[in-house]
Amino acid sequence: MKRIQVAVSALALAAIMSGLAAAEQAQTLEELVRRYDASSCKECHQEIYSQWEQSLHAKPMLGPIGRTLATFQGYVNSRDTELNKSHEVAPGMKEFLKPCVECHLPQMMDASEAVAGEIAKAIVDGDEEVLNTLRITCIVCHNRNAILRKFRDGAPQPNTVYGPKYAGPHGDTKFTTAARSEMLRDTVFCAQCHQGPNVQHYDEPMWCTSTFDSHQHFYVPMGGTESCQDCHMRKDGGHRFPPNYQDPVQTGKRLKEWIDLNLSAIAYRMKPNAKELLPLVVINSEVVSRIGHRFPDGCPSPNRVTLDIKVSSKDGKELYSDTKTYMPQHKLGYDEHTMVYAANRKLTLLRDTSLHPFVSRKETIEVKLPEGVEEAVVEATLTFRQLPGVPEAEFPIHTVRREVSLKR
Incomplete structure (x- = not known):
C-alpha cells in the first residue's frame, strides 16, 4: 500500500510539474521573442554580439540568400499533400515543425501551439519581418542548451549563463550568475544540432546535417585533432561561426x-x-x-x-x-x-x-x-x-x- 501511495504521489507531482511547464510556455510570439532576446548582452560583449549578428545563427529561419526559408516553405506546404498523414500522426503544428525547429529554433519547443501556428504562417507567407526576430541567440547556447549531461550536471538554471571559463556574479538583471560548463568547449556541444541524421527521433525522419558523425568517423580516425570550436571560432571566426x-x-x-x-x-x-x-x-x-x-x-x-x-x-x-x-x-x-x-x-x-x-x-x-x-x-x-x-x-x-x- 505504501508503494502505491508513493507512486500516486509521484504521479500527482508529475502532473503538477507538467502543468507548471505548460504555464511557463510562451503564449504569444512576442513573448517568445522577448524571452530569448539577447540585446542586453551587447552592453558588455559588443564585439561578440556584432560577430553573432553576422552569423547564420542570427538568421536561422532565412539562411543564406533565403535558402533555409525556401526549404521550410517546402516542408510546411507539403503538410496537406505529400505529408498529409501528418494530420493523423502529429495533429498540432508544433509537433509537425519539431524535426526542423529543434535545431533552427529550439526555443519554439518552449512555446504554445498557437505560437507554432504563428511561426508556420510566417514561413508560408515569407514574412521576413517576423522571421528575422526568430534567432538562435546567446541565451539558446549559453543557457537553454548549455548543459548536455543533465543526469550528471542537472538542468540549466533560469538565472544563469554558462561559459567555458568564468564562474561568479554576472552583471545582468535577468542572468545574475555565471557558471562554468566544460562541454561548451567540446565538439559534442555543437553536435546538438550539427549532428547525424535524425532518423531515430521523429515521426518523419530526414537526413539533415551529418558533420559531427563525419568528424568522429572520418576526421578523427585519420589523425585529425581539431574541434568544431577550433576551426569555426578560435582561429579567426569568433561568434560569426564562419x-x-x-x-x-x-x-x-x-x-x-x-x-x-x-x-x-x-x-x-x-x-x-x-x-x-x-x-x-x-x-x-x-x-x-x-x-x-x-x-x-x-x-x-x-x-x-x-x-x-x-x-x-x-x-x-x-x-x-x-x-x-x-x-x-x-x-x-x-x-x-x-x-x-x-x-x-x-x-x-x-x-x-x-x-x-x-x-x-x-x-x-x-x-x-x-x-x-x-x-x-x-x-x-x-x-x-x-x-x-x-x-x-x-x-x-x-x-x-x-x-x-x-x-x-
Whole structure:
C-alpha cells in the first residue's frame, strides 16, 4: 500500500510539474521573442554580439540568400499533400515543425501551439519581418542548451549563463550568475544540432546535417585533432561561426586554405599499334580536403563542389570540357533508386562523392587532340556551388592552368 501511495504521489507531482511547464510556455510570439532576446548582452560583449549578428545563427529561419526559408516553405506546404498523414500522426503544428525547429529554433519547443501556428504562417507567407526576430541567440547556447549531461550536471538554471571559463556574479538583471560548463568547449556541444541524421527521433525522419558523425568517423580516425570550436571560432571566426556564405571574401579564403587542387598534364603521341600515332593530352587532377568533416554537407541537396576541366587550343578554341561533381547523393528511402533534392525527402545515401577529410579524390582524363593541333592549354577550376546557377552562392576555390605541347 505504501508503494502505491508513493507512486500516486509521484504521479500527482508529475502532473503538477507538467502543468507548471505548460504555464511557463510562451503564449504569444512576442513573448517568445522577448524571452530569448539577447540585446542586453551587447552592453558588455559588443564585439561578440556584432560577430553573432553576422552569423547564420542570427538568421536561422532565412539562411543564406533565403535558402533555409525556401526549404521550410517546402516542408510546411507539403503538410496537406505529400505529408498529409501528418494530420493523423502529429495533429498540432508544433509537433509537425519539431524535426526542423529543434535545431533552427529550439526555443519554439518552449512555446504554445498557437505560437507554432504563428511561426508556420510566417514561413508560408515569407514574412521576413517576423522571421528575422526568430534567432538562435546567446541565451539558446549559453543557457537553454548549455548543459548536455543533465543526469550528471542537472538542468540549466533560469538565472544563469554558462561559459567555458568564468564562474561568479554576472552583471545582468535577468542572468545574475555565471557558471562554468566544460562541454561548451567540446565538439559534442555543437553536435546538438550539427549532428547525424535524425532518423531515430521523429515521426518523419530526414537526413539533415551529418558533420559531427563525419568528424568522429572520418576526421578523427585519420589523425585529425581539431574541434568544431577550433576551426569555426578560435582561429579567426569568433561568434560569426564562419563560413556564413554571405561574406564571399572570407568564405573564399577559408576554402582556399582548407582544400587543395593539384593538377598535372602532358601531351604525347601514343602508339596504340605499330602503324598509328594518337595525339593525346593526359590530365591528372587531385582534390584533397583538410576540413574536419565531409564537405559539402547539410540539408539543401544542391550543395556541391565541382571540378571543371577544359582543354583549349592556343588560339582559344575549346577542344574538351567536363565536370566532376563532389557531393553526397541521397534517395527517398523506398525501392526506387532515384536521387532526391528536397531536404524533407532525403534519407539513405545512394552514392557519396563528397570530399572526406584527408581522402584524395583523383581523376585521370585522356583527350585526343584534333589533327593539326600540337599545343593546348588545360584549365581546371574548383568551385563550391552552394546553390548552382546563383552567382552570389558560388565560390571559386582554385583555378590551375597548364600548357602542354607535342613538340616538347
